[in-house]
Amino acid sequence: SLRRCCHCRCIRRHQLRSISSSSTKTASVAEATNSTSWELKGSSIIAKRPTPGGSSQRKPGVANPSWAELKNRFATSALPMVGFGFMDNFIMIQAGGYIDSTLGVRFGLATLTAAAMGQVVSDVSGVLFGSTVDNAITRAGLLKPSQMTYAQRRLPLTQRVSLAGAVVGVIIGCGLGATSLFFVPDHKQSEAKRKIDKLKEILSNMLRADDIECDQCIVYLAESTLSSLGIGGHDFGGETEISSNSDEKKIHLQTMKNSSPPSQQCAQDGGSVVSNSSSSDRKTICSPIHGKNNTLLGVVEFAITRRNDGAEKSFGDGEEQLAKITARHIGVVLEHCF
DSSP states (O other), X not given: OHHHHHHHHHHHHHHHHHHHHHHHHHHHHHHHHHTOEEEEEXXXXXEEOOOSSOTTSOOTTOOOOOHHHHHHHHHHHHHHHHHHHHHHHXXXXXXXXXXXHTHHHHHTOOHHHHHHHHHHXXXXXXXXXXXXXXXXXXXXXXXXXXOOOHHHHTSHHHHHHHHHHHHHHHHXXXXXXXXXXXXXXXXXXXXXXXXXXXXXXXXXXXXXXXXXXXXXXXXXXXXXXXXXXTOOGGGOOOEEEEEETTEEEEXXXXXXXXXXXXXXXXXXXXXOEEEOOTTOSEEEEEEEEEOGGGOEEEEEEEEXXXXXXXXXXXXXXXXXXXXXXXXXXXXXXHHHOO
């Protein structure tokens, strides 16, 4: 009986151990099954178990960086982006403005096209000289070497601080680069100069073709005409000298505010005014420049001044009619060529 009792106890102890071992294996299999992802590749099913302490979780034992280290990380990320943003915006504005005032005027390019071409120049410069900016900042001693470990630099907190520094740096750099707008010539002024030069060229060609014998030709334009052409009164003025045969003719472009008394009378009466008196030191033919609906655009004045040698010179009989034709042609140019 004693032997039988010991034998029974051994059997029960063996059964308990078997049950405990099987339950442990079942629990571990269930845990592994719940945490395992399955992937189907062809006709096979592959189990993928996640790595403990993935990249999204902070590894145990990695201390958060100190406040001083985070500030240094912010500055390290911000300063290079300040240089990049400044170069990018500065070069784009300068190159775009230059292209707009040269190629844009010559080929009629839109302002956005010139800006896009300036952006290309800016990006190429960034690729070529980006490392130069970083090296200059490093040599200047503006950046302190980081004391953080590799694990600390991979923390989400550190990465967010680096991103914030880069964003703030590029905003400050682009703002500083935008100050170059103060040094870009006004597009309106360059466009006004282009129109004035074109008008002078057209008038020079017209005077070469006419037969009016004069020493001087002055075109007075009304303020409404200047406004319609996009030209301010302060942009207008000057003269262009041309040679016709052996005589020298000068073309003057002025506003009606600076017009002579015969031109003012011509603008008021709306007809030609001829002052061809032999006793006068200055003989003139003034003819109004009309546009559509008989709108006064200005006055063209042909003048002959008394010479130092005392020789008399006056206008011929048909030159008043030539002055009217010239004024009509100038009106067509003003309305259709600008």
